Amino acid sequence: MDFGIPFISGLCCGLTIGVSFFAVRNYFGSFKTAKECVKKLASREEYKxxxxVRTDLNMSKGKIAAQCGHAAVGAYEKALKKDPEGLKSWQMTGQAKIALKTDSVDEIQQIxxxxxxMGxxxxxxxxAGRTQIAPNSITVLGVGPAPKDVVDRVTGHLKLL
Structure with a gap:
């Protein structure tokens, strides 16, 4: 009896489905019911x-990009420790990063x-003061990742950079 191509096709399909279920379970966590899975997926609101960015420092575009990179990495590292579920939600909803501007150190400190x-x-x-900016100058503040509506309560009044 020759199993051949139908057997191999069935085996591949079975393995693919099994690996998919395993990956989904690990990505979303384990669930007792399908309803639990749908509820968790539906509850994932958008995060950002x-x-x-302080514009009063007159940083170059490259300097702004580097400082924003520092803030994004710093926020990510803190989220890994303090809010891994929120971090996962941010990753699942597109990892939105929004650059806004302020023109004062007082405002960035108040924000x-x-x-x-607000937690x-x-x-x-x-x-560090090695290039364009005086040492120890506050350049960028990262806020989040967190639900959009919560972040907007503290940054919603600012304009896009």
């Missing part, structure tokens, strides 16, 4: 990470204070 009071992750970046 906001980068508040950081308000965000912390949001913050990453306040101070420059």
């Amino acid at each position: 990470l906001v980068l508040v 950081a204070k308000n965000a912390k009071q 949001l992750i913050t990453s306040l970046i101070r420059d």
Whole structure:
């Protein structure tokens, strides 16, 4: 009896389905029912990470990009420890990163204070002062990742960079 191509096709399909179920279970966590899985998927609201950039420092585009990178990495590292579920939600909803601007150190410090009071992750970046900016100058504040509506409570008044 020759099993041949139908057997191999069936085996491949079975392995693919098995690996898919395993991957989905590991990605979303284990569920007792299908309803639990659908509920968890539906409950994932959009998350975002906001980068508040000081424009009064007159940083070059490259400097702004580097400082935003520092803030994004800092926020990510804090989220890994403090809010891994929120981090996963942010990753599943597109990893939105929004750059906003402020023109004062006082405002960026107030936003950081308000965000912390709300329990949001913050990453306040101070420059080392090796190139364009005076040492220890606050350049960028990362807020989040967190639900969009929560982040907007502390940054919604700012304009896009």
